[in-house]
Amino acid sequence: MPMPLHVAQNRHLLASNAPAGPTVLLSDTFTDTNGVNLTAHTMDVGGGWTQLTGTWTIQSNRASCTGAVDGYASANAGKADVTITAIINISDQYIGLIARWTTGSNGWLIYDQVGHNTLILGEVVNNALTTRATLSHSFATNTDHTITIVLSGSSITISADGGSGVTYNSATRNQTVPVHGLYSYSTPANRIDNYMVTG
Amino acid sequence: MKLARVLSAWVAASGTGPGMGNHPQLQDDYSLTDGELTVDVTAQPSANLTPQPNRYVLECVLTDAHFAAIAADNTYAILWHETMPDPTGQGRELSVMAADRPRTGAITAAEHAAIHAHLLAAGVPLAVLNALIGAAGNPTHATRHLLERALAAWLKNRPHA
Numbered sequence: 001m002p003m004p005l006h007v008a009q010n011r012h013l014l015a016s017n018a019p020a021g022p023t024v025l026l027s028d029t030f031t032d033t034n035g036v037n038l039t040a041h042t043m044d045v046g047g048g049w050t051q052l053t054g055t056w057t058i059q060s061n062r063a064s065c066t067g068a069v070d071g072y073a074s075a076n077a078g079k080a081d082v083t084i085t086a087i088i089n090i091s092d093q094y095i096g097l098i099a100r101w102t103t104g105s106n107g108w109l110i111y112d113q114v115g116h117n118t119l120i121l122g123e124v125v126n127n128a129l130t131t132r133a134t135l136s137h138s139f140a141t142n143t144d145h146t147i148t149i150v151l152s153g154s155s156i157t158i159s160a161d162g163g164s165g166v167t168y169n170s171a172t173r174n175q176t177v178p179v180h181g182l183y184s185y186s187t188p189a190n191r192i193d194n195y196m197v198t199g
Numbered sequence: 200m201k202l203a204r205v206l207s208a209w210v211a212a213s214g215t216g217p218g219m220g221n222h223p224q225l226q227d228d229y230s231l232t233d234g235e236l237t238v239d240v241t242a243q244p245s246a247n248l249t250p251q252p253n254r255y256v257l258e259c260v261l262t263d264a265h266f267a268a269i270a271a272d273n274t275y276a277i278l279w280h281e282t283m284p285d286p287t288g289q290g291r292e293l294s295v296m297a298a299d300r301p302r303t304g305a306i307t308a309a310e311h312a313a314i315h316a317h318l319l320a321a322g323v324p325l326a327v328l329n330a331l332i333g334a335a336g337n338p339t340h341a342t343r344h345l346l347e348r349a350l351a352a353w354l355k356n357r358p359h360a
Contacts, residue, residue: 117232117233118226118231122220123245125245125246128213128220128221128245129219129220129221129222130220130221130222130245130248131220131221131222131223131226131239132238132239132242133236133237133238133239134223134226134231134236134237134238135236136231136232136233136234136235136236137233138233163234164234166236166237166238167238168238168239168242169240169242170239170242
């Protein structure tokens with residue numbers, strides 16, 4: 001039976017008025033052959049990874065870093081105001097994400113240290129860190145934990161495993177830089193997975 | 200849980216890990232647990248750290264036990280505190296209990312004298328301090344929050360030590 005015209009029109013209106021969801025700007029499940037360098041790996045969404053420090057490879061379909069003290073890899077999302085989520089799995093030392101990052105190690109570092117059970121938001125200037133916010137959370141080793149970073153203007157909110165977050169409201173450094181990415185102190189057993197940037 | 204604004208010092212150390220870089224002394228002195236947090240509400244420029252005097256305002260969500268310990272610790276000065284009824288910190292609903300010192304309340308002479316003494320010991324010159332918040336026990340700001348805002352604004356622009 002043909003659909004009455006007013007029903008069809010209403011459906012069209014509903015569809016056209018539906019709010020647009022966030023756009024996936026970067027996404028990577030790191031599905032690839034073991035040992036493939038991140039720079040040779042094709043992201044699910046995005047133009048590809050830049051290896052800044054350390055050697056970043058795929059290991060068991062996750063990102064892993066070796067070879068330097070602090071390893072960074074970045075990708076250009078095209079936007080600075082974004083929501084970043086990823087799974088981190090810490091075995092030793094440090095692991096986390098970077099946001100609004102520029103060369104020379106400048107921007108925002110969000111990380112956990114093994115055994116400290118704290119997600120830290122740090123402002124990094126020429127590789128020198130200032131802790132701006134801390135969020136205590138149980139980060140069991142060798143266990144997946146989801147961290148979320150919401151960047152909106154001069155506010156950055158960090159949270160873990162869907163819990164309440166903490167917001168730093170004076171994040172003016174690199175406020176318009178659209179480059180975000182991965183961080184790991186070079187312990188190959190630390191892994192990052194399901195990296196996604198939306199905005 | 201308590202929501203509090205606290206005067207803390209910075210600790211400077213090289214490196215990127217917890218306990219390194221510029222970080223709150225409170226992070227070294229207390230092992231905070233699930234749901235507790237700290238956030239810098241002064242936002243002094245990184246280039247000025249460690250500042251003179253070495254103090255800034257830190258917002259904290261703390262367990263009652265940690266709050267009590269920090270409140271009794273002369274290393275820190277509590278500017279105001281309110282109670283968060285949800286023990287997990289979820290929702291952040293605030294209420295004011297009898298023992299609280301809410302931000303909107305008038306600061307007592309005793310509280311003011313304690314904060315004054317803390318800042319004097321931290322190296323704020325007496326004349327500067329008196330001009331900023333009033334002589335000890337004689338607050339010039341109507342509420343704790345106004346006092347905190349004046350302090351944070353002044354501390355924000357302190358030069359590197």
